[in-house]
Amino acid sequence: MKVPTESSVSRSRMMDWSWYNMTRAYSLRIAGIVRESIVDGPGIRFVVFCQGCPHGCGGCHNPESHDFDGGQECSIERLVQEIDKNPLLAGVTFSGGEPLCQPEGLLELAKEIKKRDLSITLFSGYTYEEITIKAEEAETVFQLLRLTDILIDGRFVQELRDLTLQFCGSSNQRVIDMNKTRETGEIVLWKQS
Numbered sequence: 001m002k003v004p005t006e007s008s009v010s011r012s013r014m015m016d017w018s019w020y021n022m023t024r025a026y027s028l029r030i031a032g033i034v035r036e037s038i039v040d041g042p043g044i045r046f047v048v049f050c051q052g053c054p055h056g057c058g059g060c061h062n063p064e065s066h067d068f069d070g071g072q073e074c075s076i077e078r079l080v081q082e083i084d085k086n087p088l089l090a091g092v093t094f095s096g097g098e099p100l101c102q103p104e105g106l107l108e109l110a111k112e113i114k115k116r117d118l119s120i121t122l123f124s125g126y127t128y129e130e131i132t133i134k135a136e137e138a139e140t141v142f143q144l145l146r147l148t149d150i151l152i153d154g155r156f157v158q159e160l161r162d163l164t165l166q167f168c169g170s171s172n173q174r175v176i177d178m179n180k181t182r183e184t185g186e187i188v189l190w191k192q193s
């Protein structure tokens with residue numbers, strides 16, 4: 001997955017827990033948020049960094065997001081309230097950590113995002129092919145994938161690190177246009193329109 005950089009993730013903002021609400025039924029364990037990013041997908045995006053990652057990519061710049069017991073529980077309702085504060089958003093990005101380790105909470109959030117006509121970008125350390133297998137086994141993953149507009153897939157590979165790539169951290173990762181992929185039945189890479 002793309003590795004967040006200092007320009008995309010302000011550490012101080014990620015560690016600001018003051019706005020969290022831990023009392024709601026649906027929640028996500030998150031490492032933090034960024035309210036406005038232009039490097040985590042097209043347009044201005046609200047980014048949710050999910051907590052917990054099983055991949056262990058060498059050179060990961062976000063190791064504090066690996067511990068499944070780390071971060072903080074945050075209600076979906078509270079995240080939606082934060083998203084609703086910014087009328088300039090083009091969409092919401094799920095990053096991590098590994099978002100697909102929390103498909104139930106993310107699906108609830110994705111449904112709210114789609115009600116607001118915002119796009120969804122999903123970063124996952126799993127490849128598209130691995131995710132489609134997961135989607136056959138788990139309805140929540142299937143539904144979440146169906147609501148995803150752009151998928152950046154695959155683990156970060158330090159030897160393939162390339163700072164010139166848009167949204168990706170290493171050249172094995174792909175920026176997949178999920179709407180066109182669903183239409184055609186084969187992987188279509190996203191292109192800036």
Ligand code: SF4
Pocket residue numbers: 001002003053054055056057060061062063065096097098124125155156
């Ligand atoms: S998928 Fe890899 S790069 Fe992304 S958070 Fe997990 S270990 Fe780090």
